[in-house]
Amino acid sequence: xxxxxxxSPVRTSQNAPTPFQILYFKYAxxxxxxxxxTSILTTALILxxxxxxxxxxxxxxxxxxxxxxxxxxxxxxxxITTGTSVLGIKxxxxxxxxADTLCSYGSLAKYKNARRLLPVNSRTxxxxxxxxxxxxxxxxxxxxxxxxxxxxxxxxxxEENDAEDCAKEVWSYLRAVMYNRRSKMNxxxxxxxxxxxxxxxxxxxxEEPFLGIVDKIGTAYEDDILATGFxxxxxxxLMREKYRPDMEEGEARALLEDSLRILFYRDCRALNRVxxxxxxxxxxxxxxxxxxxxTYWDFKGFVTNKGEMGTxxxx
Amino acid sequence: xxxxxSKKLQSRNQTPTSPNPHATxxxxxxxxxxxxxxxxxxxxxxxxNSEGGATISVSFDGQxxxxxxxxxxxxxxxxxxxxDHGITQAPWERRFSPxxxxxxxxxxxxxxxxxxxxxxxxxxxxxxxxxxxISKLHPLTEKCVLxxxxxxxxxxxxxxxxxxxxxxxxxxxxxxxxxxxxxQMLGNTLYYKRFFPYYAFNVLAGVDSEGKGAVYSYDAIGSxxxxxFSASGSGQSFLIPLMDNVISHKNRLDEKRDLEAEEVVEIxxxxxxxxxxxxxxxxxxxxxxxxxxxxxxxELFQLKAD
Numbered sequence: 001x002x003x004x005x006x007x008s009p010v011r012t013s014q015n016a017p018t019p020f021q022i023l024y025f026k027y028a029x030x031x032x033x034x035x036x037x038t039s040i041l042t043t044a045l046i047l048x049x050x051x052x053x054x055x056x057x058x059x060x061x062x063x064x065x066x067x068x069x070x071x072x073x074x075x076x077x078x079x080i081t082t083g084t085s086v087l088g089i090k091x092x093x094x095x096x097x098x099a100d101t102l103c104s105y106g107s108l109a110k111y112k113n114a115r116r117l118l119p120v121n122s123r124t125x126x127x128x129x130x131x132x133x134x135x136x137x138x139x140x141x142x143x144x145x146x147x148x149x150x151x152x153x154x155x156x157x158x159e160e161n162d163a164e165d166c167a168k169e170v171w172s173y174l175r176a177v178m179y180n181r182r183s184k185m186n187x188x189x190x191x192x193x194x195x196x197x198x199x200x201x202x203x204x205x206x207e208e209p210f211l212g213i214v215d216k217i218g219t220a221y222e223d224d225i226l227a228t229g230f231x232x233x234x235x236x237x238l239m240r241e242k243y244r245p246d247m248e249e250g251e252a253r254a255l256l257e258d259s260l261r262i263l264f265y266r267d268c269r270a271l272n273r274v275x276x277x278x279x280x281x282x283x284x285x286x287x288x289x290x291x292x293x294x295t296y297w298d299f300k301g302f303v304t305n306k307g308e309m310g311t312x313x314x315x
Numbered sequence: 316x317x318x319x320x321s322k323k324l325q326s327r328n329q330t331p332t333s334p335n336p337h338a339t340x341x342x343x344x345x346x347x348x349x350x351x352x353x354x355x356x357x358x359x360x361x362x363x364n365s366e367g368g369a370t371i372s373v374s375f376d377g378q379x380x381x382x383x384x385x386x387x388x389x390x391x392x393x394x395x396x397x398x399d400h401g402i403t404q405a406p407w408e409r410r411f412s413p414x415x416x417x418x419x420x421x422x423x424x425x426x427x428x429x430x431x432x433x434x435x436x437x438x439x440x441x442x443x444x445x446x447x448x449i450s451k452l453h454p455l456t457e458k459c460v461l462x463x464x465x466x467x468x469x470x471x472x473x474x475x476x477x478x479x480x481x482x483x484x485x486x487x488x489x490x491x492x493x494x495x496x497x498x499q500m501l502g503n504t505l506y507y508k509r510f511f512p513y514y515a516f517n518v519l520a521g522v523d524s525e526g527k528g529a530v531y532s533y534d535a536i537g538s539x540x541x542x543x544f545s546a547s548g549s550g551q552s553f554l555i556p557l558m559d560n561v562i563s564h565k566n567r568l569d570e571k572r573d574l575e576a577e578e579v580v581e582i583x584x585x586x587x588x589x590x591x592x593x594x595x596x597x598x599x600x601x602x603x604x605x606x607x608x609x610x611x612x613x614e615l616f617q618l619k620a621d
């Protein structure tokens with residue numbers, strides 16, 4: 001068995017196949033070389049040995065430390081510091097996003113002034129839920145791209161060329177990034193909403209607003225109203241009910257605020273301190289400062305024991 | 316193909332002597348076999364739904380092989396749960412899966428000089444509807460349309476890869492690819508990712524070089540066959556028996572006759588109403604395309620939104 005493990009060729013880090021490919025290769029070859037009379041013990045041992053991928057033979061291998069690839073390349077297994085729902089809605093003048101400013105550390109409401117709605121360039125806005133550090137990494141990445149675009153553009157004057165990525169480009173790019181990471185089994189644990197405008201074929205900003213979403217495995221789609229996480233269950237049905245294609249800014253904002261308020265009532269990891277952001281044709285990207293929503297806790301349903309309310313019960 | 320000896324391991328059926336629950340090392344043969352068994356039952360991608368227990372395990376994390384701690388779901392061997400991915404089982408936190416089942420059903424029927432392909436427009440995740448108007452049909456050439464259900468991100472990636480290959484072919488051969496060639500290429504593309512598959516259940520519909528309707532069915536790793544009709548996705552179990560009777564004319568006493576494209580479209584609409592009634596992932600609307608040698612006609616038919 002030791003020889004079997006040692007037989008795998010030594011690979012340099014540059015041309016190393018992905019851990020998956022090595023693993024499957026070993027898996028497949030290991031299984032195919034077992035004669036049918038071999039005991040289950042050896043099967044299991046071969047499997048376990050082939051699971052740690054360090055070169056040098058089984059005798060030099062440390063016990064699996066909980067990572068798949070070589071030491072130092074840990075993968076994301078679960079989100080630690082998380083943001084909850086992000087809501088997005090198209091309206092007459094553009095697109096509006098809303099999110100609260102809470103980052104939870106499990107059940108601890110740790111950071112109550114975190115920014116989850118982030119401008120990427122002068123005409124694109126992203127909102128992220130899920131792991132906050134991954135959101136910051138995505139923000140760095142997108143702003144670095146935006147900076148490079150500006151630096152390598154033909155003209156230093158923004159108006160003279162549309163070198164900046166429009167929202168749809170950012171969305172497509174982000175989808176490729178997320179897919180790539182999930183294919184390495186090391187996802188960026190986020191659901192990202194991208195808001196802005198489309199781009200015409202000649203490069204100018206289109207009149208048509210764009211609202212799209214990318215999730216942690218790269219599922220990407222666009223729609224008139226979007227929500228991530230809990231918002232999909234609580235806010236999205238309400239928004240679908242009330243949505244009209246040519247809503248005024250005030251209406252859209254009221255709808256989003258109501259949805260955030262209801263999320264605060266019902267989502268354990270939500271907060272009533274919220275931020276709204278919008279992208280408009282003329283005004284570019286605008287992100288509000290955080291502010292508190294008023295909440296009302298005297299609903300009979302919140303106060304009275306359900307059993308005493310004369311309804312069928314529940315809690 | 317020899318299955319990973321899950322059945323053999325399972326017959327031992329012993330509870331592992333669980334050592335220190337926080338240890339991530341293999342400390343005994345029993346915990347090793349139990350770990351392999353649980354991982355074989357957990358998050359496996361079915362090669363083909365009708366193949367019973369044939370699965371390939373696609374989540375390789377190598378960590379925490381000592382089980383029985385109660386921390387992670389210890390999956391029991393379940394027959395062909397297939398595309399559940401822990402939605403209804405193991406409601407506590409589980410490991411990252413690169414796949415997600417986004418639902419949907421596709422149907423393709425070939426005729427004398429046409430092919431009809433249809434797919435619903437619902438995108439789901441678990442019990443949630445993410446969007447009601449996402450297209451699952453993708454024209455690859457003017458005579459050939461690919462319909463895919465399964466995991467949307469893999470479907471999108473597969474389409475991008477195919478589009479690039481189609482472009483390269485057209486560039487090199489100075490003509491668009493013929494439908495049987497597309498069929499073969501799709502099969503090869505899927506098999507290329509044999510050990511980390513595209514979670515896409517495809518049907519390919521089009522007209523071949525002679526102008527006859529052609530429909531090909533696929534599984535997730537690229538085995539394919541030209542068939543008179545094909546259905547795939549979550550609603551396939553509701554559509555295939557119906558098509559067996561109506562299209563293949565099985566178990567009927569009346570005379571079989573060639574159907575016109577318009578008749579087939581009506582059958583397709585009824586079929587999707589049927590599937591939408593019982594399958595939660597099918598609904599909202601059906602996008603129907605009729606492919607003929609002279610072009611593609613499209614229609615959108617509304618379904619129930621529940």
